[in-house]
Amino acid sequence: MMAAHASSHWTEDLPPLKGRLEANVPLARYSWFRTGGPAELFFEPADQDDLCALLGTLPADVRLTVLGVGSNILIRDGGVDGLVIRMGKAMGQIARDGDCLMVGAGASDFAVAHAARDYGLSGLEFLRGVPGSIGGAVRMNAGAYGVEMADILVDACIMDRFGHIRTVACADLDFSYRHSGLSDRDVVVSARLRGVPGERERIEARMAEISKAREDAQPLRSRTGGSTFKNPPGMKAWELIDRAGCRGMTLGGAQISEKHTNFLINTGTASSGDLEDLGDMVRQCVADQCGVTLDWEIRRIGKRAGGAR
Numbered sequence: 001m002m003a004a005h006a007s008s009h010w011t012e013d014l015p016p017l018k019g020r021l022e023a024n025v026p027l028a029r030y031s032w033f034r035t036g037g038p039a040e041l042f043f044e045p046a047d048q049d050d051l052c053a054l055l056g057t058l059p060a061d062v063r064l065t066v067l068g069v070g071s072n073i074l075i076r077d078g079g080v081d082g083l084v085i086r087m088g089k090a091m092g093q094i095a096r097d098g099d100c101l102m103v104g105a106g107a108s109d110f111a112v113a114h115a116a117r118d119y120g121l122s123g124l125e126f127l128r129g130v131p132g133s134i135g136g137a138v139r140m141n142a143g144a145y146g147v148e149m150a151d152i153l154v155d156a157c158i159m160d161r162f163g164h165i166r167t168v169a170c171a172d173l174d175f176s177y178r179h180s181g182l183s184d185r186d187v188v189v190s191a192r193l194r195g196v197p198g199e200r201e202r203i204e205a206r207m208a209e210i211s212k213a214r215e216d217a218q219p220l221r222s223r224t225g226g227s228t229f230k231n232p233p234g235m236k237a238w239e240l241i242d243r244a245g246c247r248g249m250t251l252g253g254a255q256i257s258e259k260h261t262n263f264l265i266n267t268g269t270a271s272s273g274d275l276e277d278l279g280d281m282v283r284q285c286v287a288d289q290c291g292v293t294l295d296w297e298i299r300r301i302g303k304r305a306g307g308a309r
C-alpha cells in the first residue's frame, strides 16, 4: 500500500494539541549519530492525552515512526515519510509505587537508575549504562551486565496507532535478546519497573562500577549508535568483527571504532549512507571470514538519499 503524505488534508482538522507539531523537521539532532534527513511531520506530545488526540485522527495509511532519544537508530539521509513521534522529557515522569517505579516512556534510563537509587531500590543499576529512554529500552529489551528489561518490567502501557491504550504484562511482551513483540504501530507510553529494597550506598557503588566499565570499554563521547550488531548465540559480535580484520575500517566519514569494534562512529562528516554501507561491508567480511551472518541491532529507518528504502 502506498503511504499517504502526512501533510495531506488530515492535518487541517486536528483537535487542539499542546505539544509541538511541525512539518519537514530535520531529524539529525535527534539521533546519536547526528545524521539523517527530515521527518515529513514531527510531533512531540505534551502528555498522554495529547498523544491520544493526535493518534485518534491519524489516517490508517500514514506511516508512523516512534523515536526515543535516538541512541540505537540510524535515520537514513532521504528522511522519514509520514508522522514521526518523539517521546521527549514531557513524557518522562518518574514516581514510586511501593517497590516499583512508574516511569514515563520519555524518561532517560540514566534518570531512572538515579531515581531508583534515591528511593533505595536495587536491581535497576544496569540502566545507568544504557543511554536511551525507557520507551526505547522496552521496545529493544535493552540490557547490560546480565540484566535486561524483561527482568524488571512488571507491565507497560502501550498506545496503538489509533490512540487506544492497553496495559500489557511483561510475560505477554514476547521478550528475547534485544527483541520485544511490539510492532512499529505500538507506542510505549509508560512502564512499571520492579525494584528490590536495598542500601543506597551499595546501589551507588554498583552504578559507579558500571559507569567506569563503560568509560573504559566504549567510545562514549563519539557520535555512535551503540552495538551495531546483535551477538550471535554463544559468540561476541565484536570478536567476529575483529577476527574479520575490520577494526578501524572506514568509509567516507564512517569508521569502525578502534576501541570497541561493534560500534560504528560518525567521525564528523559521515552520512547515514556511509554508516549503513560500512556496516554492510563489515557484515560481508564477517560472513566471508568467519561464516557467520550478523544481524543489525541498530534500527534503520526512512529512505536512502534518492528515495530508496
Ligand SMILES: Cc1cc2nc3c(=O)[nH]c(=O)nc-3n(C[C@H](O)[C@H](O)[C@H](O)COP(=O)(O)OP(=O)(O)OC[C@H]3O[C@@H](n4cnc5c(N)ncnc54)[C@H](O)[C@@H]3O)c2cc1C
Pocket (backbone or CB within 6 Å): 032, 065, 066, 067, 068, 069, 070, 071, 072, 073, 087, 105, 106, 129, 130, 131, 132, 133, 134, 135, 136, 137, 138, 139, 140, 141, 142, 143, 144, 186, 187, 188, 189, 218, 219, 220, 224, 225, 226, 227, 299
Ligand atoms: C554508547 C552507547 C551504549 C549503549 N549500550 C547499550 C547497552 O549496554 N545495552 C543495550 O541494550 N543498548 C545499548 N545501547 C543502545 C540503546 O541505548 C538502547 O537500545 C536504548 O534502549 C534505545 O533507546 P532510545 O530511546 O535511544 O531508542 P531509539 O534509538 O530512539 O529507538 C530504538 C527503537 O525503539 C523504538 N522506540 C523508541 N521509543 C519508543 C517508544 N516510546 N515506544 C515504542 N517504540 C519506541 C524506536 O522506534 C526504534 O525502533 C547503547 C547505545 C549507545 C549509543
